[in-house]
Amino acid sequence: MPEPTPPLALTMGDPAGIGPEITADAWRAMRAGATAFAVIGDAALIGRHGVNVREIGSIGEAAGVFADAVPVLPVTLAAPVHPGQPDSRNADAITTSIARAVELARHEHAAGVVTNPISKIVLKKAGFAYPGHTEYLAALCNVPGREVMMLACPELRVVPVTIHVSLRRALDDLTTEGIIAATRTTHAALMRDFGIKHPRIAMAGLNPHAGESGTMGTEEQTIIIPAIEALRAHGMDVSGPWPPDTMFTPPARARYDVAMCMYHDQALIPLKTIDMTQGVNTTLGLPIIRTSPDHGTAFDIAGHGTADPSSLVAALRMAMQMAEHRNRS
Known part of the structure; x- marks a missing residue:
């Protein structure tokens, strides 16, 4: 019988962005459900948004706390936080939150990692050496170069083969x-x-009309079709290359x-x-589960109380569903 799934580790993200308020709203939406999480961050910052918070000593305490308060594994901030005004002095706290979450997941104390949004510019000013979250996570997991980014919503999953270039x-x-x-x-x-026992994979073309048999570009013939043939030879259900302008309609x-996309x-x-x-x-290709909301820090609306927590709630729920599938396999 599978072991009970542990809580998720939720990172703080940039404390000057919308992370603290959507975290509070996500807890309100999920406190009565089965998906528990612990925030690795500053308890007082989350408490600003009208929720009970409780510092805990280990993530194992999160499930027992979750119905009554947001469980927080504390991380100390170096500078005061003013919503909408990012401060690179807090960069170390931001990356520490991510590293601790990964460590918890790698040791199976956390079911997975869910990351609140960060600002690449803010971190780079403090010497952050990675293009973004995805690459940093891969480095923390000792699998640099193996990471694959997938974006998903109820209607569609997409994977860009080339990413932040x-x-x-x-x-x-x-x-x-x-x-x-x-x-x-x-x-x-x-x-x-x-x-998904037998995944169906659609391969996008690169050029208009998927190259139109070479008249609008030859990358389909020289790069993409050889990949499709090799994948089919390994027993995968791969179709394409599909014309990119028609492959995202509801019937398609x-x-x-x-959908595997080229950029x-x-x-x-x-x-x-x-x-x-x-x-x-x-993020696929890691030894741990990692999800995040599909938006950024939104410094322009931080602290206004208007941020929508739906994507974070979806990310938390997807991470737990993934963990449960992995636990059963």
Whole structure:
């Protein structure tokens, strides 16, 4: 019989962003349910938003506290927090929160890691050496280069093969080997963490009309189709290359479980257009589960009480569902 699933570890994100208030609202929405989480951050900061908070000594105490208060594993901030005014002096606390959450998940004390939004610019001013959350998590898990970003909402899952690079560089970086590696990681995760026994994978083309047999570009013929053929040879259900301008309609989406996209915006524009509110960013290829809301720090509205917690709630629920699937496998 599977062991009970432990709580999730929720990072603080940038304390000057909307993380504290959506954390408080997420707890309000989830306190009566089965998904418990502990925040790794500053208890007083969360308490500003009208919720009870309780500092705990270990994440194992979170489930017993969760119905009555937000459980917090404390992290000390270096500078006072003013909503909407990020301060790089708090960069160490932000990265410490992430590192502690990963450590808890790697030792199976936490079911997974859910990350509140960070500001790459704020961290870079303090010497942060990674392009973003995803790459930092991979480094903490000792699997740099294996990370794959998947965005998901109830209507669609997408994976960009190339991620946080310019469009010009993405065209140079796109390779058959890269497509194969990202797709194999995605296929394995859909089976293990999402309970899909036979994943159906749609491969996007790069060019208009998926190249129109080479008349609008040859990358489909030289890069993408060889990847599809290699993946099919390994028994995977991979279709395509699909014309990118038609593959995200409702009838098309019904024919696949995930769309493999060739660059960042090809994946994220349809996902965020269809359902940004319920969008969740999931990192595949890690030894731990990690999800996050599909939005940023929103410094412009921080502290106004108008931030929507829906994406964070969706990320917490998805992480717990993934953990339960993994626990059963």
